Amino acid sequence: MKKIQTTVIFVAALFLLVPFVVNAASVVMSPTEISIEPEETFAITLTANPGVSTVYTTGVNISFDADVVEVTGFSFSSNWVEVKQSGYDVVDNESGVLVKTAGYPGGFSSPKVFGVVTLRSKSEGDAEFNLTNESLMLDETSSDIYVAASEGRSASIYVSPVEEPQTEDTVVEEPVYEENAADKETIQEVPEFATTTAPEQTTTTEEMDTEPQPQSTFIAAVFKIITFGTGNNWVGLGFLIVIATVTYILVRKARKTKKKLTQ
Known part of the structure; x- marks a missing residue:
């Protein structure tokens, strides 16, 4: 009997928690999968979802692999007021930490784009861009109601080597010429003309001698x-x-x- 009561209580608790988790305040990122090559720049958009509450302040705390990627910039969306206090505004490309915090005047009760992160791939490898549990979302009582989203809380980054274009060996076909009747004609032999040899003229010493003049x-x-x-x-x-x-x-x-x- 006690086992049945325990099971009923557990199932009821699940039904009570499901709406809370679905409607919890969270931050998601897009895209969640990125494939690039080294030395390329890309961007990830962060969106704050207040769930069923009204949120006045949002802070993201993100970890990443600093050997593979680095943060080159961050821009807040409109209406957000940046908090530049120590610990709330951090860009550390050596440890792989990004912290950005901002308030939304009057609060928001529907999803709002928080900002856009610009990154650059440094070397080959895989990296995760993760929202940590140190992120926060404060309601009207300054209570932190942030709950890590089940989907979209991280982005997988794949940096692959540059593929060199493969060149196929091109075979050049030699043109085939068909022989025609004109090509098959036999070349007539050129007649040889008889050559005449001029008679040799011999000059004797006696003919070359001339008589002395008087x-x-x-x-x-x-x-x-x-x-x-x-x-x-x-x-x-x-x-x-x-x-x-x-x-x-x-x-x-x-x-x-x-x-x-x-x-």
Whole structure:
């Protein structure tokens, strides 16, 4: 009997808790799966869902793998007033921690975009971008009513290596030419023309010999006389000088004799 009562109480508790969990205040992120390459920039949007309550302040506390990704920026959506107090505004890319807090004047009772996180992939690997239980959502009594959402509380980031394009070997087909009738014609042989050889002309030594001219013979005889048969040019030159000198003396002497006779 006690077992039956315990079971009934447990089931009733579940039915009471289900509406509370479904309508609980939470923060979700989108997209929840990201596939990129190294050195790429991407963004994740955070949305605050107040459930059945009215929320005035929201704070997100996110952990991530700092070896794979890093936070490069954060921008709040409109109407949010940023809280810049120590511990409520943190960007730590060494430890992998992001904390952002802001108030919403007048509160909100329907889902509102909280802000957009900008990240950059650093190296290959897988990383989780998780909302931790240190996140908060405060109602009108400043009570923290944040409950981690069952879905959308984290984003899985997959950083894969850059794929090099694969090039396929291109086979170039050589064109096939069909032979036609013109290509098959036999080339006619070029007739050889008879060549005639000119008769060889022979010249004998006797034909090449020419008889000496009379003038050449006379000059040779005179040259032989004035050189006294030696054929020496200097002897001939000396002889001509002597002849010229004697002739000059005789002519001069004859002129003087003629001059005396006329006086």
